[in-house]
Structures are given as structure tokens and as C-alpha cells.
Amino acid sequence: MNTQTAHEFLTRCFHPGETVALLLRRENPASTTQRIVTVEQATAPRYFAWLRYENYNGANVYVAANPLHSSSRKRTKDCIAEVRHLYIDIDINGEERIAALRASDVVPTPSAILSTSPGKYQALWRVEGFDFDRQENTLKLLVIAFGGDSACTDRNRVLRVPGFLNRKYDPAHPVSVEYHGDSIYRPEDFRLDDALLNTVCPFRGTARTYAAGKNTHSEQDWAWAIQQLSLGEDAANLTLELASRRSDKPNPLYYAQRTIDIASARLMLLNGAAIEDVVVMLEHRRSAEVPAVLCSSRAREIVTTAQRMIGRSKFA
Numbered sequence: 001m002n003t004q005t006a007h008e009f010l011t012r013c014f015h016p017g018e019t020v021a022l023l024l025r026r027e028n029p030a031s032t033t034q035r036i037v038t039v040e041q042a043t044a045p046r047y048f049a050w051l052r053y054e055n056y057n058g059a060n061v062y063v064a065a066n067p068l069h070s071s072s073r074k075r076t077k078d079c080i081a082e083v084r085h086l087y088i089d090i091d092i093n094g095e096e097r098i099a100a101l102r103a104s105d106v107v108p109t110p111s112a113i114l115s116t117s118p119g120k121y122q123a124l125w126r127v128e129g130f131d132f133d134r135q136e137n138t139l140k141l142l143v144i145a146f147g148g149d150s151a152c153t154d155r156n157r158v159l160r161v162p163g164f165l166n167r168k169y170d171p172a173h174p175v176s177v178e179y180h181g182d183s184i185y186r187p188e189d190f191r192l193d194d195a196l197l198n199t200v201c202p203f204r205g206t207a208r209t210y211a212a213g214k215n216t217h218s219e220q221d222w223a224w225a226i227q228q229l230s231l232g233e234d235a236a237n238l239t240l241e242l243a244s245r246r247s248d249k250p251n252p253l254y255y256a257q258r259t260i261d262i263a264s265a266r267l268m269l270l271n272g273a274a275i276e277d278v279v280v281m282l283e284h285r286r287s288a289e290v291p292a293v294l295c296s297s298r299a300r301e302i303v304t305t306a307q308r309m310i311g312r313s314k315f316a
Helices: 003-013 045-056 094-103 132-146 194-198 217-230 235-245 252-270 275-286 292-315
Strands: 019-027 030-038 059-064 085-090 112-117 120-126 158-160 176-179
Touching: 003 045, 003 059, 003 176, 019 045, 045 059, 085 094, 085 132, 094 120, 094 132, 094 292, 112 158, 120 158, 132 292, 217 235, 217 252, 235 252, 252 275, 252 292, 275 292
Parallel strands: none
Antiparallel strands: 019 030, 019 059, 059 158, 085 120, 112 120, 112 176
């Protein structure tokens, strides 16, 4: 355990005097302890000694990603004072997906990347100018684009504290952090397409309804893509045509590529194609347009999205 690492992380993430939520969670037997304290209290030597003792005896140490109102006694959404960070939990294909994140031109370089266990990561962006709705929508879009954990999109989400041990494993895994500068990002730095929220499976089982008649532009685009692909039209030509139609989008080509590829994957899966065959098709299709380090993880995420859409339609 390295309390100097934990101290640096907490003081980089929060301003002096701010209120933070620390959470201790034990696996066996399952139990949680939460403390609402100031940054100065959390980083005091005596407090760190207690956290170190608890961590040594089996408790995992977490901190809420955003500061709380000073009067807070809980860590509910209403208690969050402001948006300080965006974040994504990557638990599957971690090395590939972190590489894709680093190579992406639609999001800035993360402010920090935590290694929480072998092959698993949490990436954080220090931000300003986000209201709560925009933050949570952007968190969902990050999950869609990079294959993160869809359960980790709430503003009161907790993060592991580097410098302590991840006690879910035997032997315990030290949580480490890598910083990538002190930049503070704004909403316009994240060029993720909001329309994706309308084309993928809703989070946590929340029902999403659509107006009849394909009234929105994105719904019209989706219906058109399905129809044209079903008629055997060339995907590359459809991508260029859709991009030219949607110059209103922040990144028309990205939007078109994704719409056409998800539609293609959905049609192939419905026609009985094997998942790996669909992945290979998508990798080959975009190999000249998408960086090699991103191509594989992108293809798998798109196939996963298409599978979710198919599952949703079966139970709608």
C-alpha cells in the first residue's frame, strides 16, 4: 500500500475544502462502510492509517468521482455538488479497449488511467461545463463507443483509490494510476454522437419508446440503412451517402460508419452468421479508415450492440 499515491490522487481530483465520499467494501462477509469527509480529513495521516488498516484486513477503498454538497450525509445523486469527472470502467478486453481509447480522435486523452486489476481499467477525464444530464448521457456514449461497463454511468459512481490493494483477488492486486497531464476538458471536446443513444439497447432495462412513423432523422437513417443493405447495396457507398446527408452532425463520417456497420451486423446475425464472421467482416470493411489498434475492439463492440438490439426486439 502506498498512501503517497492515494494522497496525490485525491488532491489532484478535488479542490481544498471540498466534501468527498469514501466507501469501504468487504467481499466476505459482504459489508460496506461510508464516510463523508473533507479532502483534508481524508488525506490526514491518522485517517490514512485507518484506511490502510481496513484495506490490509480485506476492505476495498473507493471514493466518489464527484464532490458532494458540504451538508451531505449520504452519497445519493441529489448530494452531488457538481460534475468533476467523466469516467469509464473497462473490464473486458482491457488492453485492446484502452489502446482504442488512447488512439481515438473523438475523445481527448484521459486525465488518468487506473489499473484496478489485471486487464481491467478505469479511465477518468477532468471536466468542467457539464450539467448532470449531459454528464450521464456522455458516460453512456463512452460505454457504447469503447465497450465499458454500462452499470457505471451514474453521477454518484465510486472509483477505486490508487495506492491501496484490490482485495477481490488472492493475492491482492495493487491499484495503480498513470496521469496524462492537467488539462480540463469541456463538452465540446467529446465528439460522441448523441444519436447513438437511440440506436442501442437502453441501460439497466429502462424501456425506451419511439414515435411511430420514423419521425426523427436518426430513425429515418436507420430505416433507410436497413432497407438499402437488405437490397444488397454496397456498404461503402451507403456510408458516403449517409455522411453527405448528415452534415449537421459533429462528425458525419463517424455517424455514417457506425450506423451502416451496426445495421450490417444486425442483418448478418439475424441471417444466422457466426459472431466471429461478423467481427472479421467489420474489421476488413474499416481497415483502411480506422486505426488498426482500434479496429478489432470497435468491431466487437458493434457486434455486441447489434446483439443487444436483437434481444431488445424479441422482448419488446
